[in-house]
Amino acid sequence: MLHVIKQYAKRITGEVDDALSYEDIEKLIEIPKHEKQGDLAFPCFVLAKKWRKPPQEIAKGLSEKLTDSLFSKIVAVGPYVNAFLHKETVVKYVLEQIIQNGKNYGSWSFGNSKNVVVDFSSPNIAKPFSMGHLRSTVIGNSLAHIAEKCGYKTIRINHLGDWGTQFGKLMVAYKLWGNEQQVKQNPIKELLALYVRFHAEAEKDARLEEEARMWFKKLEDGDEEAYQLWLWFREESLQEFTKIYDLLSVRFDSYHGEAFYNDKMNETVKKLIDLKLLEQSDGAQIVNLKEFNLPPCLIQKSDGATLYATRDLTAAIYRYHHYHFDKAFYIVGQEQSLHFQQVIHVLEKMNYPWAKNISHIPFGFILKDGKKMSTRKGKVVLLEKVIEEAIQLAQKNIEEKNPNLTMKEEVAKMVGVGAIIFHDLKHEKQNNIEFSLGDMLKFEGNTGPYVQYTHARACSILRKAGQLELAKDLTGKIEEESWMIVKQLMLFPSVIEKSFQQHEPSEISKYLIQLSQDFNKYYAHIKILHNDHCLTTRLALVKATTIVLEEGLRLLGIQAPKQM
Ligand code: ARG
Numbered sequence: 001m002l003h004v005i006k007q008y009a010k011r012i013t014g015e016v017d018d019a020l021s022y023e024d025i026e027k028l029i030e031i032p033k034h035e036k037q038g039d040l041a042f043p044c045f046v047l048a049k050k051w052r053k054p055p056q057e058i059a060k061g062l063s064e065k066l067t068d069s070l071f072s073k074i075v076a077v078g079p080y081v082n083a084f085l086h087k088e089t090v091v092k093y094v095l096e097q098i099i100q101n102g103k104n105y106g107s108w109s110f111g112n113s114k115n116v117v118v119d120f121s122s123p124n125i126a127k128p129f130s131m132g133h134l135r136s137t138v139i140g141n142s143l144a145h146i147a148e149k150c151g152y153k154t155i156r157i158n159h160l161g162d163w164g165t166q167f168g169k170l171m172v173a174y175k176l177w178g179n180e181q182q183v184k185q186n187p188i189k190e191l192l193a194l195y196v197r198f199h200a201e202a203e204k205d206a207r208l209e210e211e212a213r214m215w216f217k218k219l220e221d222g223d224e225e226a227y228q229l230w231l232w233f234r235e236e237s238l239q240e241f242t243k244i245y246d247l248l249s250v251r252f253d254s255y256h257g258e259a260f261y262n263d264k265m266n267e268t269v270k271k272l273i274d275l276k277l278l279e280q281s282d283g284a285q286i287v288n289l290k291e292f293n294l295p296p297c298l299i300q301k302s303d304g305a306t307l308y309a310t311r312d313l314t315a316a317i318y319r320y321h322h323y324h325f326d327k328a329f330y331i332v333g334q335e336q337s338l339h340f341q342q343v344i345h346v347l348e349k350m351n352y353p354w355a356k357n358i359s360h361i362p363f364g365f366i367l368k369d370g371k372k373m374s375t376r377k378g379k380v381v382l383l384e385k386v387i388e389e390a391i392q393l394a395q396k397n398i399e400e401k402n403p404n405l406t407m408k409e410e411v412a413k414m415v416g417v418g419a420i421i422f423h424d425l426k427h428e429k430q431n432n433i434e435f436s437l438g439d440m441l442k443f444e445g446n447t448g449p450y451v452q453y454t455h456a457r458a459c460s461i462l463r464k465a466g467q468l469e470l471a472k473d474l475t476g477k478i479e480e481e482s483w484m485i486v487k488q489l490m491l492f493p494s495v496i497e498k499s500f501q502q503h504e505p506s507e508i509s510k511y512l513i514q515l516s517q518d519f520n521k522y523y524a525h526i527k528i529l530h531n532d533h534c535l536t537t538r539l540a541l542v543k544a545t546t547i548v549l550e551e552g553l554r555l556l557g558i559q560a561p562k563q564m
Contacts, residue, residue, distance in 0.1 A: 003097065004070055004090060004490065005029050008040050008083055011068050019050050038075070038082030039487075045079060055079035091486050091537060092476030098489060098544040103551050106493040108500075111151030114326035117319050118144045118154055121250070122257075122332070124161030125237040126170050126191040129244055129383045131366035131435060132333050138421045139363055139429055140331035141250045141557045142505040147327075149555060150500045155323050159315065160257025162234050164308070166195070168216030171229055172208060173198040187236035189382075220262075220305065234259075240384075247387050248417060250557065261314040265306050268314045269299060277349055287346050297342040312343045320354050327357050329503070334362035334430070361503045364432035386437060391416035393441050394449070402564065411561045415449050418558040422448025425556050426509040446513045448558055454516035455549040458542050459562040461528055465539050478537040481525055484518045485541060492548050496555070505556055512552045519545050 009026040016025070030041045044062070048055035059076035066074045070093065072086040098105045120140020123133040144154045173194035174183070183190045202208040219226040238255070245251065269285070272278045278285050283302030289295065298307050319325060330340060340360035347355035365372055394415035398408050405411060423440045426447075427433055443449035491511065499507035528538050550560040 003094070003493075004085060005040060007068065007070050008042070011066055012042055012062065012081075015062055015065050016047065019047055032080075032082065037077060039085045040083045041077070042081045042083075043079060044081065048079070087483060087486075088476040090476070090490075091478055091482070091541075092474050094486055094490050095474060095476075095537070095540040095544050098547055099540060102547060103554075105547060106496050106551065107149055107151070108493070108497060109151040111147065111153075113151065113153055115323045116144075116147045116152045116154050117157060117323055117325045117328040118147070118331065119157045119159050119329065120144075120331040121245075121252070122159040122161060123241055124164075124166070125257075126166065126188075126233045127161075127195065127237075128188050128192050129241055131383065134383055134420075135363050135366065135424055135429075135433075136331045136333070137245075137248065137250055138424050138557060139361070139505060140329070141248070142425060142508075142555060143329060143331065143361070143500075143503060145555045145557065146496065146500050146505065146508070149496055152326070155254065155319075155325070156252045157254045157256065157319070158252040160234075160238075160255060160259075162230075162257040163259040163262065163311070165212065165216050167219055167230055167233070168212035168214070169198045169202075169208075170195060170233060171215040171219075171226060172211045174229065183236065187233075188240045191233060191237070217303075217305075244384055244387070247384075247413070248421070248557065249559070256315075258308070258311045258315075261311045261318065264314050264318060265310050268310060268317065269306075271350060272299065272346075275350060277346075287349065289342060289345050292341075292345050294338070294342055294345065297346050309339060309343055309346075312339070313346055316343065316347060316355075316358065317352070320352070325354070325357065327359065330358070330360045332360060332362065334364060336360070337362055359503070361429075363429040364427075366433050366435045368435045370434070386440065387417060387420060389416075389437070390419050390441050394419070394443070397443060398564065405563055411564050414559040414561050415443070415452060415564060418448035418452050418553070419443060420448075421556060421558050422451070422509060425505045426513070428506050429504060448553075448556075449564075451512045451516050451549060451553060452558070452560055453564060454519055455546055455553070455560045456562060456564045457523065458519065458546045458549070461523075461542050462539065462546065465529060474537055474540055475533070476537055478534045478541065479526060481522055482538070482541055485515070485522055485545060488515045488518050489544055489548055492552070499555075508552050508555055512549060512556075515545065515548065515552075 005026060009022055009029060012025050013020070013022040020028075024046075025042070028043055028046065030043065032038050032041045042062075044055035044058040047053075047058050051058065056076070056079050059079050059081045062081045063074050063076040066081065066083075068074075068083075070086055070089050071083045074081060074083045076082075101107075118140050120143075121133055121137040123129050140156075144156055147154050170191060177197060178190070178194055198208065198212070202212075215226060219230055269278070272287065277287050278299060279288055279296075280286075281296060284298060285300035286296035286298055289297060297309050299310050299313075300306055316328065319328065332340070337360060340358075344355050344358050344360075347358070391412050395408065395412035397415075398405055398412055419442070420440055423442075424433070443453075488511075495507050495511045499505055526538070528542060529535070553560045
């Protein structure tokens with residue numbers, strides 16, 4: 001709808017003698033609920049106030065002056081000026097736009113190549129990659145794609161949880177019950193087992209906690225044995241995480257995790273002292289945030305140990321100096337909202353003007369039987385298993401439905417992974433999701449594979465049609481049933497903009513479902529390859545649909561096989 005809205009706004013601007021700017025007019029334009037009333041409506045209330053005339057009169061006057069080849073008629077409906085699109089012209093215009101621009105259709109340039117730092121995924125070392133981290137990974141990856149589509153450059157950062165007291169626990173557990181060979185063979189599983197065992201045994205024997213604190217202290221003080229163990233746990237874990245990122249086709253520009261900031265925190269603390277922001281409280285060093293009605297931000301414990309927040313403050317400062325970001329996104333579960341509010345307020349108190357450009361982008365929980373999953377008790381679902389299962393299921397589907405398909409394995413991977421990613425991104429991100437393997441692996445209904453399948457079906461129509469110069473000799477003549485699809489295709493750019501502004505990939509997934517449904521309905525009713533005077537336009541419509549479906553899926557981080 002975007003291009004025709006712009007065109008309509010342009011025409012109106014020319015008729016209102018500077019009473020309203022083009023931008024204001026564009027914002028005022030509405031889409032009437034009932035198509036019978038028109039395709040676009042411009043309300044005249046604002047003009048009525050300015051000109052001190054009844055809006056009905058203004059609407060009537062404007063409707064008589066406006067003409068445009070994109071519109072078949074422009075009429076006054078009460079206080080509105082309604083325009084009816086000239087379908088043939090619009091169809092031609094939109095399809096040509098899409099086919100000529102290809103995957104660049106829907107791109108924006110308002111990002112002006114400025115940097116957006118996206119902090120996402122960020123799992124904790126020596127623990128399994130949780131469903132929560134999966135959410136952060138797919139939402140963050142998609143938001144990075146969307147930001148790039150809007151003209152930004154992105155820096156994708158995996159802020160690994162590779163520091164903290166849990167390493168003390170792990171070291172104690174490993175020294176007591178661990179086995180090098182076993183850890184090497186199955187790092188995450190073994191390390192998790194050790195972690196779970198530690199908590200079980202520590203309930204009976206409190207000395208273990210004390211020991212764990214001591215080992216973490218050793219690590220912080222640079223003890224060689226502790227450091228080597230830490231390094232080893234980190235490497236083994238990272239290798240496992242990389243398998244998941246490869247499966248999901250997610251990449252990062254930086255793996256600087258919490259530990260990276262160890263030698264940089266002194267400076268942050270010093271700056272806080274210089275600015276007189278640090279206060280003593282129960283032996284700890286804090287920044288008071290009373291004026292914001294927030295609990296204080298803990299900077300340093302009484303034993304001098306720094307905290308999660310200290311590392312995030314330091315990381316934000318480091319990132320600003322390195323990347324001069326225009327925006328910084330943190331894709332982290334809503335349970336950390338307070339933490340990010342605190343961090344942002346402390347940065348503001350440190351007089352960093354860029355603090356206002358930081359956004360915490362929270363998302364809901366993944367629940368199992370309505371409850372949160374907890375790593376401590378070992379109640380987790382191993383993500384790699386879930387992904388593998390999805391791929392196997394996709395493979396089975398292919399064997400049943402299309403056994404002669406070439407590149408079965410690649411396609412099964414795209415479909416299985418697509419199912420998992422789409423299952424997450426079709427929900428508004430703030431909603432909690434009930435974990436259900438069955439739902440994740442569904443390939444029918446509002447799912448990723450359904451959109452992928454629609455795309456593959458459209459590709460196969462084009463294959464059957466053979467090579468045609470699609471954007472040439474388009475008449476725009478096409479049957480009425482195609483109109484829904486054309487209107488939907490027109491909306492793509494504005495859907496992208498909205499998904500960026502609202503940090504909401506689900507805008508795109510919902511859009512793709514709608515487009516797929518429209519297309520499948522059309523396919524069921526119309527013989528697309530029927531050789532009549534509409535054929536070229538029909539094929540152009542199919543081609544444009546494949547372009548938008550593929551690009552939309554790409555923005556979600558999902559691939560679109562040409563056959564499946
Ligand atoms: N490792 C943290 C966790 O799993 C998430 C880190 C998010 N990023 C950040 N800069 N704090 O809870």
